[in-house]
Amino acid sequence: MARVLITSALPYINGIKHLGNLVGSQLPSDLYARYMRARGHEVMFICATDEHGTPAELAAAKAGKPVAEYCAEMHAVQAGLARGFRLSFDHFGRSSSPQNHRLTQHLAGRLRAAGLIAEVSEKQVYSPADGRFLPDRYIEGTCPNCGYERARGDQCEECTKQLDPTDLINPRSAISGSTDLEVRETKHLYLRQSALRDRIDAWIDSQTGWPVLTTSIARKWLHDGDGLQDRGITRDLDWGIPVRDGTDDWPGMEGKVFYVWFDAPIEYISATAEWAEANGLPDAAWRRWWRTDEGADDVRYVQFMGKDNVPFHTLSFPATLMGSGEPWKLVDYIKSFNYLNYDGGQFSTSLGRGVFMDQALAILPSDYWRWWLLSHAPESSDSEFTWENFQASVNKDLADVLGNFVSRVSKFCLSKFGPAVPDGGEWGDRETALAAEINRRLRVHEGCMEAMEVRKSAAELRAIWVLGNEYLQEAAPWSVFKSDPAAAAMQIRLGLNLVRLYAVISRPFIPDAAAAMMAALGCDDWSWPEDASAALRLLEPGHGFSVPDMLFRKITDAERDDWAQRFSGTRG
RNA sequence: GGGCCUGUAGCUCAAUUGGUCAGAGCAGAGCGCUCAUAACGCUUUGGUUGGGGGUUCGAGUCCCUCCGGGCCUACCA
Numbered sequence: 001m002a003r004v005l006i007t008s009a010l011p012y013i014n015g016i017k018h019l020g021n022l023v024g025s026q027l028p029s030d031l032y033a034r035y036m037r038a039r040g041h042e043v044m045f046i047c048a049t050d051e052h053g054t055p056a057e058l059a060a061a062k063a064g065k066p067v068a069e070y071c072a073e074m075h076a077v078q079a080g081l082a083r084g085f086r087l088s089f090d091h092f093g094r095s096s097s098p099q100n101h102r103l104t105q106h107l108a109g110r111l112r113a114a115g116l117i118a119e120v121s122e123k124q125v126y127s128p129a130d131g132r133f134l135p136d137r138y139i140e141g142t143c144p145n146c147g148y149e150r151a152r153g154d155q156c157e158e159c160t161k162q163l164d165p166t167d168l169i170n171p172r173s174a175i176s177g178s179t180d181l182e183v184r185e186t187k188h189l190y191l192r193q194s195a196l197r198d199r200i201d202a203w204i205d206s207q208t209g210w211p212v213l214t215t216s217i218a219r220k221w222l223h224d225g226d227g228l229q230d231r232g233i234t235r236d237l238d239w240g241i242p243v244r245d246g247t248d249d250w251p252g253m254e255g256k257v258f259y260v261w262f263d264a265p266i267e268y269i270s271a272t273a274e275w276a277e278a279n280g281l282p283d284a285a286w287r288r289w290w291r292t293d294e295g296a297d298d299v300r301y302v303q304f305m306g307k308d309n310v311p312f313h314t315l316s317f318p319a320t321l322m323g324s325g326e327p328w329k330l331v332d333y334i335k336s337f338n339y340l341n342y343d344g345g346q347f348s349t350s351l352g353r354g355v356f357m358d359q360a361l362a363i364l365p366s367d368y369w370r371w372w373l374l375s376h377a378p379e380s381s382d383s384e385f386t387w388e389n390f391q392a393s394v395n396k397d398l399a400d401v402l403g404n405f406v407s408r409v410s411k412f413c414l415s416k417f418g419p420a421v422p423d424g425g426e427w428g429d430r431e432t433a434l435a436a437e438i439n440r441r442l443r444v445h446e447g448c449m450e451a452m453e454v455r456k457s458a459a460e461l462r463a464i465w466v467l468g469n470e471y472l473q474e475a476a477p478w479s480v481f482k483s484d485p486a487a488a489a490m491q492i493r494l495g496l497n498l499v500r501l502y503a504v505i506s507r508p509f510i511p512d513a514a515a516a517m518m519a520a521l522g523c524d525d526w527s528w529p530e531d532a533s534a535a536l537r538l539l540e541p542g543h544g545f546s547v548p549d550m551l552f553r554k555i556t557d558a559e560r561d562d563w564a565q566r567f568s569g570t571r572g
Numbered sequence: 573g574g575g576c577c578u579g580u581a582g583c584u585c586a587a588u589u590g591g592u593c594a595g596a597g598c599a600g601a602g603c604g605c606u607c608a609u610a611a612c613g614c615u616u617u618g619g620u621u622g623g624g625g626g627u628u629c630g631a632g633u634c635c636c637u638c639c640g641g642g643c644c645u646a647c648c649a
Contacts, residue, residue: 408608
């Protein structure tokens with residue numbers, strides 16, 4: 001048994017996430033966590049809401065609530081949706097937790113002591129009307145290059161030219177529209193990533209088998225131009241983790257907070273501490289996952305994220321941990337995903353384009369979505385959600401191939417033999433061959449799951465479902481029953497055992513359906529089928545079962561068209 | 573501008589990384605079965621792997637070029 005630490009990129013607090021966000025980190029990480037648990041490994045699966053930063057403050061203001069209250073509410077909403085999608089986090093924390101305050105301040109202090117923090121005075125745009133410094137992208141104005149009137153301070157979206165806020169003509173606050181802007185001097189802390197560049201570079205080089213997407217993004221940042229640049233890790237905001245040197249004041253930095261991307265990854269660790277506290281466990285319980293000097297040496301740490309998060313996880317966060325000089329556990333494997341698009345364009349939170357987590361659950365149970373999203377995960381390139389494809393996959397894979405198999409086996413048994421696993425008959429060549437084929441395919445499936453090849457894993461799982469239908473077709477118990485009832489009993493006994501086997505191996509993908517299958521069989525033995533031959537004899541003659549309700553219903557053309565219409569534009 | 577990824581049957585995607593690999597699922601066609609959610613099984617029609625050029629005994633797989641799609645480019649997170 002191994003110990004596996006799994007983290008999903010933290011969803012940002014300012015609203016309900018869409019399916020693209022879900023499939024980029026939380027869902028595949030859940031698949032992996034569930035599979036690892038199913039194989040008997042000790043798993044710590046961590047996620048949290050990422051609560052700091054300007055967008056959170058603005059979203060709270062828009063909602064007319066204090067930011068702390070807003071975040072608490074949105075955390076509860078996101079936690080509820082996570083439960084709705086059956087995301088099996090051991091802990092779903094908050095980056096605003098006391099634990100994260102302490103650890104972030106501690107690590108900043110360590111970095112300072114190691115000489116890896118630089119204090120830099122710089123000029124930033126301040127808006128008296130908004131009462132805040134404005135990040136570059138919150139300043140709008142006319143592009144000096146192309147004349148576009150709504151260019152942002154970081155880049156003109158029209159001509160893609162990189163801009164400095166002071167380049168803009170007629171600059172104004174994107175928040176209030178105020179043109180009363182001034183440039184103020186302010187001091188900030190920079191993490192001297194440049195000083196750690198060689199160490200990080202060597203560390204990235206030492207990794208094998210990481211997705212190209214992961215390493216290519218990291219190398220680009222390491223080698224582009226002058227190489228890895230220092231990064232500002234503080235902001236002039238109210239909401240965040242106050243800048244401190246461990247538990248001491250940091251002179252000159254009063255009133256400033258750490259930048260969200262400094263404290264967010266640290267929350268992976270802090271959330272594990274939150275988990276320990278929530279469960280009444282001592283610090284040693286979480287430190288054995290994170291401190292290589294306190295037991296984390298044998299931990300395998302895997303991170304899941306969308307490609308936009310890769311720089312922070314390959315560079316900034318490792319720099320933070322390495323630079324601390326303390327033996328923190330570094331990530332062993334980074335699984336990154338491309339984007340999921342929606343019907344010819346991008347999902348858009350602002351435009352309400354696409355399907356959001358709450359809406360998805362209002363339409364169909366989570367298993368339908370889990371299956372489609374996982375079997376179409378954007379691994380090698382961006383992928384696309386279309387209602388036609390969703391309908392086809394759900395109806396064929398879930399309803400026809402798996403659901404109907406369970407239905408035909410259980411109903412046939414009930415009508416011919418009654419509500420218990422029938423006795424009689426012996427396995428022949430066909431059954432032996434089936435067990436061998438299941439073993440073979442299962443080993444392939446396991447290899448894909450181990451390697452986090454999500455789509456292939458789904459395809460292999462489906463192929464194993466198909467084997468059940470092929471077997472029934474060849475064995476034809478409905479025909480055999482007429483001449484040799486005992487042989488038919490053996491065949492259908494195998495079929496019922498196949499249902500249990502399917503429940504076990506399908507559980508990481510479709511946990512609710514798996515539970516329904518197992519419940520109908522009156523069984524609670526979730527042991528992994530190491531050997532199909534034995535697993536297919538697990539339910540013995542006389543064991544009672546019931547016919548489950550329809551596992552998956554079909555999506556009608558009318559529903560498909562209705563949904564396509566409903567989610568094409570404006571949310572609500 | 574620079575960098576990276578990507579373009580394979582109508583659709584969604586595979587090809588152990590130069591050597592029978594041109595494949596699977598869906599859709600289409602034909603046949604079979606009747607236990608089942610008009611479900612299942614078998615067979616089968618589709619591609620000169622975006623265009624062009626090159627390297628090689630041999631290239632979706634390497635190089636050049638052109639065309640198309642996407643992402644990143646450090647103050648959104």
